[in-house]
Amino acid sequence: GLIVSKVSPVKGIFFSFILFLIHILVARYLFVKYGLWVNMVYPLLTIVLIFITLSIYHYLVEERSKKFLRATFSTYLAPEVIEEMIKKESMPELGGEARIITAYFTDIESFSTFSEQLTAHHLVELLNEYLTKMTDILISEGGTLDKYEGDAIVAFLGAPMELPDHPLRACRVALKMQEALEELREKWKKEKILPGEPLRNVKSLPPDIWAPEDRWPKIVHSMRMRIGINTGEIVVGNMGSTLRMNYTMMGDAVNLAARLEAAGKQYGIYTCVSEFTLLSKIPADGAVKKVIDEFEVRFIDQITVVGKTEPVRIYELISKRGELTESEKRLLELFSEAQRHYLNMDWDRALEYFYQSKEYERFKDAKTTPSDVFIERCMQFKEEPPVLPGERWDGVYRLTKK
Numbered sequence: 001g002l003i004v005s006k007v008s009p010v011k012g013i014f015f016s017f018i019l020f021l022i023h024i025l026v027a028r029y030l031f032v033k034y035g036l037w038v039n040m041v042y043p044l045l046t047i048v049l050i051f052i053t054l055s056i057y058h059y060l061v062e063e064r065s066k067k068f069l070r071a072t073f074s075t076y077l078a079p080e081v082i083e084e085m086i087k088k089e090s091m092p093e094l095g096g097e098a099r100i101i102t103a104y105f106t107d108i109e110s111f112s113t114f115s116e117q118l119t120a121h122h123l124v125e126l127l128n129e130y131l132t133k134m135t136d137i138l139i140s141e142g143g144t145l146d147k148y149e150g151d152a153i154v155a156f157l158g159a160p161m162e163l164p165d166h167p168l169r170a171c172r173v174a175l176k177m178q179e180a181l182e183e184l185r186e187k188w189k190k191e192k193i194l195p196g197e198p199l200r201n202v203k204s205l206p207p208d209i210w211a212p213e214d215r216w217p218k219i220v221h222s223m224r225m226r227i228g229i230n231t232g233e234i235v236v237g238n239m240g241s242t243l244r245m246n247y248t249m250m251g252d253a254v255n256l257a258a259r260l261e262a263a264g265k266q267y268g269i270y271t272c273v274s275e276f277t278l279l280s281k282i283p284a285d286g287a288v289k290k291v292i293d294e295f296e297v298r299f300i301d302q303i304t305v306v307g308k309t310e311p312v313r314i315y316e317l318i319s320k321r322g323e324l325t326e327s328e329k330r331l332l333e334l335f336s337e338a339q340r341h342y343l344n345m346d347w348d349r350a351l352e353y354f355y356q357s358k359e360y361e362r363f364k365d366a367k368t369t370p371s372d373v374f375i376e377r378c379m380q381f382k383e384e385p386p387v388l389p390g391e392r393w394d395g396v397y398r399l400t401k402k
Helices: 009-034 041-073 079-087 111-117 120-140 166-190 252-267 326-343 347-358 370-383
Strands: 097-108 144-149 152-157 225-240 245-250 271-274 281-284 287-290 295-304 312-320 396-398
Touching (some): 097 111, 097 120, 097 252, 120 144, 120 152, 144 245, 152 166, 166 225, 166 271, 166 312, 252 271, 252 295, 252 312, 326 347
Parallel strands (some): 295 396
Antiparallel strands (some): 097 152, 097 225, 144 152, 225 245, 271 312, 281 287, 295 312
């Protein structure tokens, strides 16, 4: 009975059948050899009853575990991931466990302006469509939704189910989300007010902000989001009070991911990834490779974020490997050369190349670009060098804003 309760039903049937057969053979041997008659009915009936009882117990315990997993994770995990957890009997450790995973943050640029121009009803309508699209992409790559904070998405990859390639998946999610947002922008541009539909521009915004025939104001047509990604040791688990707990994450690596998302605003980039993510090693066709080998990225800067002293190299994630446009290829060449002169403190040569790279920047309508940032910084360093003459500069720039 102890063995049957700890194995699967199929194995239980097999084990019970073996016991059944052994009993028959032993009874027959005793009868033929010594003429002893052993009662076969009660022992065999006992074996059957034990098997049935323990199988029912096994089923009820298993179903209770399945219900717990589905109730706990159904709102922020893909059904396939939950079923995989059930199949592997992978129960998350309550109270939190430390593991290497990838933290993922997104935020809509200038969201406060959306709130000013849209009614609460229309804002919810817009956000629901946006968040549904983005969350579907996250879940499709095995990611876990931590929470929504207004327009922001907080998520992670690599827990509760272990994903050996979670840094790679995070980068894929970012590219897919940016592509999906571009599709949504085109969709929103084409949407017009239907005949008989109530007025949507109830705040009477001027035509240069909201065209009379459009369903959405122009700011919606140009919506952009920023993404911050970082990989490191993070504590994940069911955290909260005894009355209410959420499966969430915490740790320095989480804070850095949030800071990178915010830092993207200062550089004029929309997907900011740390070196810890891009240099992560992942299994690939029996070998090991780095995440950075799968994507086209641009080294942006070596920084320390607010509240941290350890510098981190940050990159702009552009595309999958081999998918750069000719303009982007030229941008990377010029920007890389400019960075080389910048780190050598050759400000004039750096400025020469940053002015050239500015012409190829990916988002020319943005408030600023990486080239603009470094042009301004080079001019500043010409007047006030980062180190004294003869000293070696580490190239680290210390951010003062979150």
